[in-house]
Each structure stands twice: as C-alpha cells, then as structure tokens.
Amino acid sequence: MFGWALLLVTAFAVMAWALWNTYAAREVRFRHQVEAGLNAVNQLQISAIGAWRAHELAEAQMLSDDETLATAASLWLKQRDPTHEALLRTRLRSLVERLQYSGAFLVDPQGRRLLGAQGPTDGQLPAVEAEALAQVFAQAGPVIVGLRRSSSFDFAYFSMLVPLFDMDGQSLAAVWLVMDASTTLYPLLQGWPTTSHSAESLLVQQDEQGLLYASPLRQWDDAPLTRYMATGHAAGALSDQLMRGVRGVFYAHDYRHHGVVATAGAVPDSPWLVVSKMDTAEAFAEVQQRNWQVLGLGASLVLLLSGSLALLWLRGAWQRERTLKRDLQEHMLWLDAAQKAAAIGYYAYDLSAKTYRASPMACEIFGIEPGLTPTRDQWLARVDPRDRDRVWEKNRQAILTRQPLHMQHRILRQGDGQTRWIEVLGDYTEDQETQRQRIVGTVQDITERKQTEEALERYRSALEAQVRIDPLTQVANRLALDEALGQEWERAERGRTSLAILMIDIDLFKAYNDHYGHLAGDECLRRVALTLASATGRAGDMVARYGGEEFAVLLPGATDEQAQAVGERLREAIRELRMAHREGMVDGIITISVGAASVQPLALAAGDDAHTLLQRAAELVRRADTALYVAKQAGRDQVCVWQPTMMHASPPNSRH
Numbered sequence: 001m002f003g004w005a006l007l008l009v010t011a012f013a014v015m016a017w018a019l020w021n022t023y024a025a026r027e028v029r030f031r032h033q034v035e036a037g038l039n040a041v042n043q044l045q046i047s048a049i050g051a052w053r054a055h056e057l058a059e060a061q062m063l064s065d066d067e068t069l070a071t072a073a074s075l076w077l078k079q080r081d082p083t084h085e086a087l088l089r090t091r092l093r094s095l096v097e098r099l100q101y102s103g104a105f106l107v108d109p110q111g112r113r114l115l116g117a118q119g120p121t122d123g124q125l126p127a128v129e130a131e132a133l134a135q136v137f138a139q140a141g142p143v144i145v146g147l148r149r150s151s152s153f154d155f156a157y158f159s160m161l162v163p164l165f166d167m168d169g170q171s172l173a174a175v176w177l178v179m180d181a182s183t184t185l186y187p188l189l190q191g192w193p194t195t196s197h198s199a200e201s202l203l204v205q206q207d208e209q210g211l212l213y214a215s216p217l218r219q220w221d222d223a224p225l226t227r228y229m230a231t232g233h234a235a236g237a238l239s240d241q242l243m244r245g246v247r248g249v250f251y252a253h254d255y256r257h258h259g260v261v262a263t264a265g266a267v268p269d270s271p272w273l274v275v276s277k278m279d280t281a282e283a284f285a286e287v288q289q290r291n292w293q294v295l296g297l298g299a300s301l302v303l304l305l306s307g308s309l310a311l312l313w314l315r316g317a318w319q320r321e322r323t324l325k326r327d328l329q330e331h332m333l334w335l336d337a338a339q340k341a342a343a344i345g346y347y348a349y350d351l352s353a354k355t356y357r358a359s360p361m362a363c364e365i366f367g368i369e370p371g372l373t374p375t376r377d378q379w380l381a382r383v384d385p386r387d388r389d390r391v392w393e394k395n396r397q398a399i400l401t402r403q404p405l406h407m408q409h410r411i412l413r414q415g416d417g418q419t420r421w422i423e424v425l426g427d428y429t430e431d432q433e434t435q436r437q438r439i440v441g442t443v444q445d446i447t448e449r450k451q452t453e454e455a456l457e458r459y460r461s462a463l464e465a466q467v468r469i470d471p472l473t474q475v476a477n478r479l480a481l482d483e484a485l486g487q488e489w490e491r492a493e494r495g496r497t498s499l500a501i502l503m504i505d506i507d508l509f510k511a512y513n514d515h516y517g518h519l520a521g522d523e524c525l526r527r528v529a530l531t532l533a534s535a536t537g538r539a540g541d542m543v544a545r546y547g548g549e550e551f552a553v554l555l556p557g558a559t560d561e562q563a564q565a566v567g568e569r570l571r572e573a574i575r576e577l578r579m580a581h582r583e584g585m586v587d588g589i590i591t592i593s594v595g596a597a598s599v600q601p602l603a604l605a606a607g608d609d610a611h612t613l614l615q616r617a618a619e620l621v622r623r624a625d626t627a628l629y630v631a632k633q634a635g636r637d638q639v640c641v642w643q644p645t646m647m648h649a650s651p652p653n654s655r656h
C-alpha cells in the first residue's frame with residue numbers, strides 16, 4: 001500500500017507543479033498586458049495635454065505679437081480716451097467669448113488690474129500671478145501660471161500672462177487670461193478607452209508645499225478641486241512614491257487606501273505630472289478569478305489526493321479487518337471445538353446487573369437456551385438443592401473477599417433433568433474504565449470424571465478391605481487385628497476402660513487334617529470362623545484369624561469375667577456345631593480351647609514407660625496366648641483366663 005500511496009503523491013505533485021507553472025506564466029503575461037495598456041493611456045493623455053498647452057501658448061504668443069492691440073493699449077494708457085478704451089474692451093470681450101477664457105484683463109507691468117471686458121477695474125493681480133509677471137516681461141513671451149484655487153474665482157483655474165510691448169520694445173502692459181480648469185484641462189484627462197469603473201487620471205503638480213491634485217477625483221464629492229495630497233501616511237502610498245520621484249508603472253495605495261496599479265509621466269515643459277491609475281482589484285479581477293480557480297483546482301487536487309489516500313488506507317484497513325474477522329471466526333471455532341472436547345464453557349457474572357452471560361458450551365452444560373442472560377436466581381435454580389446453600393455461600397465469599405472461586409457441585413440439567421457434576425472456576429475482575437465488576441471463569445461438566453473417581457474410590461476401599469480380610473475364612477486377618485488392637489488400646493487409655501482378647505485354637509486340628517484331608521480342614525476352619533463371628537455379635541468386637549487354626553477375638557471394654565463369659569459362649573457355639581472329629585478327645589467332635597486376658601491399659605502402662613504402645617498391646621496377646629497354652633495343658637475344650645501366676649507358663653513357640 002505504501003508503494004501505491006507514494007505513486008499517487010508523486011503524480012499529484014507533478015500535476016500541481018505543472019498547473020502552477022502554467023498559471024504563473026499566464027499571470028505574468030496578463031500583468032504585462034494591464035501595465036502596457038495603462039502606460040499607453042497615460043502617454044496619450046500626456047501628449048494631449050502637452051499639445052493643448054502648446055496650442056494655448058501659441059495663441060497667447062499671437063496675442064502678444066498683435067501690434068494693433070499693443071498700439072491701442074499704448075494710446076489708452078497715455079490718453080485714457082474712450083475710443084481706445086472701447087477698442088480694448090471689445091478685444092478683451094472677444095478673447096473671453098471666442099477663446100472661451102473665463103476672464104481677460106489688461107494689467108500694468110506692476111500687476112495692477114486696469115481694464116476688463118466690462119470696463120475699467122482696479123485691484124492687484126493675485127500674488128502668484130504678480131510674481132510670474134516679471135518672468136513674463138523678462139522672457140518676452142506668455143507664461144502659464146498655476147493650476148490652483150484662490151479667492152478670486154469660485155472654480156479651480158489656471159491663468160496665462162501675455163506681455164505687450166510698445167514700438168520701442170518697452171514693457172507696456174500684460175493681458176491676464178483666466179481659464180476654468182474644468183472646461184479646458186480636465187476633459188483631456190477623462191477620456192478612457194475602457195469601461196473600467198475605477199480607472200482615472202490625475203493631474204499632479206509639485207510645489208514647495210508638496211503634491212497638489214489638480215483634477216477632479218471620482219470618489220470625492222467636491223470635485224473639481226485642487227487638494228494637497230496627504231503624504232507620509234503609509235508605506236507604499238501613491239503620493240509618497242510620486243514625491244520620491246517614482247515614474248512609470250508602479251503599485252501603490254491611493255487616497256482611498258485602495259490598492260492600485262498606476263503609471264506616472266511628466267507633461268513636457270510644465271510642472272505637471274499625469275498619473276493614470278486603476279484599482280488592482282478590478283484590473284486583476286480576471287487574474288483573481290483565475291487565482292480562485294487555481295486555488296479551487298488545487299484544493300480539488302488535494303481533496304482528490306487525500307480521498308485517494310483515504311481510500312487506499314480504508315482498503316488496507318478493510319483487508320486487515322477482514323483478516324482479523326476470519327482469524328477471529330477460526331479461533332472461535334477452535335475455541336468452541338476445544339470447549340466441546342473438554343466440555344468446558346465460560347461465563348461472566350455481572351455483579352451489579354446480577355445476570356450471567358454464558359458461552360454456548362456453558363449453556364449446553366446447564367441445558368439452557370444459548371444467548372439468554374439468566375439472572376442469578378435462575379442460575380441458582382439449576383443447582384442441585386443438596387448443594388445450593390454451599391454454592392451460594394462460596395459465591396458470596398468469592399465476591400466479598402475477591403478471591404478466586406473454585407468449587408464442584410451438582411446441577412439438575414434442564415431438559416433431560418439429569419444430575420450432572422460440574423466444576424466452576426472464577427476470578428473477580430473490575431473494568432478500570434466502566435468500573436464494571438464481574439466474576440469471569442469456566443464451567444466444566446465433570447460428571448464422567450466424578451463417576452470414575454467414585455468407582456476408583458469404591459475399588460480402593462474394596463482393596464483396602466481385601467488386604468485386611470483372611471481369604472479362606474472371610475474374617476479379619478492378622479494385619480486388621482493389629483491395627484484394631486492399637487486403636488482400641490488408645491481408646492481404652494483415653495476412656496480408662498478395659499480391653500480383652502481371646503486367643504482360640506482348634507483342638508487337635510493336625511489330627512483332623514490328617515484324617516479328613518486338608519480340604520476338609522479348610523472347610524472346618526471356615527465354619528469355625530463363621531460361628532465365632534456370629535457368636536460374638538457386640539459392636540466393636542472383632543474376630544480375626546490369627547494364623548493357621550488359631551483365631552483371636554478382640555473385646556473392647558471387657559473385663560476378665562466378661563472375656564471368660566464370651567469365651568465360654570464361643571466354646572459352646574463350636575461344640576453345638578457337632579462337627580465330627582474321630583480323632584478328637586471329647587465326644588468325637590470339633591472343640592476349641594480359649595485363652596483370655598484383659599487389661600486396664602493405664603494400669604499396664606504405669607511403671608512401664610519404656611515400652612511402646614504396640615509392645616504393651618503385644619503383652620496382652622502374649623498373656624492370652626499363655627492362658628490358651630494353660631487351657632491346652634489342662635485338657636483342651638475349656639476357657640482359661642490369664643492369672644499372674646501363669647507368668648512363667650509360656651507356650652513352647654511363643655509368637656510374640
């Protein structure tokens with residue numbers, strides 16, 4: 001995408017550069033056209049004014065050379081007669097009427113006004129004209145004075161002084177001709193070959209006081225007038241530039257503070273400048289318009305460029321988004337598949353809304369419709385009533401302590417009503433921005449795992465039991481007896497009760513085996529064991545096969561007397577079986593001999609600290625075994641209770 005963007009930017013840059021160059025060249029050309037046009041108008045007006053001046057001066061010179069006029073003036077000045085006065089007045093009137101002067105007067109060389117078209121007059125020439133009078137006689141030719149305004153006339157004017165000489169060439173008098181500028185000079189400035197609204201020409205005259213506008217100004221109401229230009233106002237002001245001697249084409253601000261393009265040129269043999277000007281806004285309106293067009297085009301180019309770049313970026317972003325979406329969909333599929341395979345769903349519990357959001361797998365585990373947001377109560381309603389209080393308490397604790405949640409419980413699956421085991425894990429989270437508090441975690445159906453665990457537990461218990469049961473007789477074996485003896489000994493110590501044990505041996509069993517065979521011997525052992533177990537009966541009593549044809553019966557809480565009584569009962573029970581034993585000593589039936597011993601474990605322990613518990617328990621068995629030995633010695637089929645006197649009567653192969 002970066003390559004495309006670079007290509008686009010380069011293409012647009014080249015286009016913009018070409019466009020700008022074309023536009024700049026056209027602008028320069030147009031500027032030259034405007035300036036050349038303005039210059040041409042200025043030159044035309046200057047030459048028109050120059051021609052007009054020359055014409056006026058030539059007319060005046062002819063008047064100066066008019067001998068008839070000079071003679072009449074000479075005679076009237078000497079005689080002051082009416083004839084010559086009438087002649088002179090007619091001539092002055094004809095000057096006013098024919099040559100359209102506003103006034104014509106005869107003045108003497110000292111500047112006194114002597115005669116007008118209406119008759120004799122008096123008064124002095126205005127100061128400026130009086131000053132110019134000396135020059136007029138000195139150069140013996142007419143002079144144009146001013147363009148100005150004075151109290152003498154109510155219009156802007158300029159005047160011509162025309163010298164008259166007598167026959168001897170002596171200064172005789174002068175004719176003062178006054179011309180209204182608005183009817184003579186100004187029309188020459190007003191002819192413009194364009195329809196421009198802002199184009200105008202000014203006659204400007206420089207004197208000691210500064211620059212004087214000497215032409216009507218469009219924007220000012222009191223035109224025609226003469227007015228000194230304000231100078232020094234602003235850099236680039238038109239008057240400042242003229243004062244500094246700028247001529248030709250230049251750009252400035254005029255008296256209205258408008259930007260203007262101007263050209264200034266001097267009228268030959270005069271103090272006058274002609275300034276032609278035009279508002280730049282109007283002159284370059286077309287260029288300005290083109291400026292806007294170029295700007296608009298530039299802006300369009302920029303917009304197009306940014307639009308293209310944005311499109312490129314959007315395309316990239318769209319592609320990235322599409323890839324992300326595809327990846328996300330794939331990951332969701334994988335996640336769903338993983339959830340299904342592991343039977344794990346996830347959930348989020350919103351603490352403030354008290355609602356659950358669950359993944360499809362979590363919904364499936366609970367048997368609820370996907371997409372629903374069950375409330376806490378609806379969620380709890382799915383929990384097996386047996387576990388509901390525990391689940392509620394665990395949840396409450398997790399929220400209170402913000403500790404991770406971990407529990408296993410049963411649910412009643414909606415739909416099929418099955419009881420399922422689930423494992424719930426959860427962590428407390430709080431969104432930093434929204435302050436939203438949630439418990440987010442997983443829920444897994446562990447029913448099968450639980451069933452397997454339970455089966456294993458049963459199997460383990462069975463095995464455990466198996467290890468402690470004698471396989472032939474199905475009563476407890478020696479291991480189970482030893483464990484029970486240890487436990488009961490402790491209990492007796494704690495409860496300060498007594499404990500008794502019976503050691504039982506089948507009489508002359510070897511002979512039985514020899515006579516009836518080993519298998520019959522096994523059957524005999526089974527029947528004896530079953531009978532002993534049935535006859536003991538009291539909870540806590542334990543019948544165990546001690547080894548070979550010997551059995552032991554543990555009697556918790558029994559004293560010597562009680563042990564003897566139980567022993568007797570057992571002996572009777574075996575006799576009542578009436579199992580034939582041809583080689584038996586008594587009645588030809590199976591009988592047993594019983595040795596009994598009981599003890600108060602505390603009493604036994606006192607003064608015997610050196611012995612361990614097991615050693616002390618073994619002592620009890622040993623005593624019972626001794627009593628059994630005594631019973632055998634005494635003729636068998638009897639019960640003997642251990643007495644201290646038996647201390648030295650130990651059986652030949654003591655097993656303890």
Ligand SMILES: Nc1nc2c(ncn2[C@@H]2O[C@H](COP(=O)(O)OP(=O)(O)OP(=O)(O)O)[C@@H](O)[C@H]2O)c(=O)[nH]1
Binds near residue numbers: 509510519549
């Ligand atoms: N059939 C069978 N016989 C066993 C089993 N265990 C031990 N015996 C036998 O039991 C007999 C025990 O004999 P002895 O200990 O000599 O004593 P007795 O013959 O019973 O004579 P007294 O004990 O003195 O009355 C032996 O012959 C053993 O082989 C068993 O599991 N099955």
